[in-house]
Amino acid sequence: MARAATTADTFNAVAEPRRREILDALAGGERPVNELVRVLGLAQPQVSKHLRVLREVGAVNVRNEGRRRLYRVNGQALKPIHDWVTSYERMWSERFDELDVVLAELKRKEQGDGNDD
Secondary structure, eight states, X not given: OXXXXXXXXXXXXXXXXXXXXXXXXHTTSOEEHHHHHHHHTOOHHHHHHHHHHHHHTXXXXXXXXXXXXXXXXXXXXXXXXXXXXXXXXXXXXXXXXXXXXXXXXXXXXXXXXXXXX
């Protein structure tokens, strides 16, 4: 089965580690490209390339302020990823709760065994 184009799907776009770093850097608010270059330690063309992909899938928005272009995260575009991960988060929380019960029972039994000596 052919893989979806990186620029057509938010999931594929954010699968790339550098793009996630950019999203993390933008989580605190708007930033121009040159600041992202400085923060991430990447070359400007690399940052611009990744920003283009993130823009194309809607994960970041850009606005012009004079000669600068300021980028910011578009949380609405990332919501499908959040929703998908949330279902797994619920499942794992339930499993960890069950594990806590088992561990508490084992600890109770262990303490009971220690008192018999």
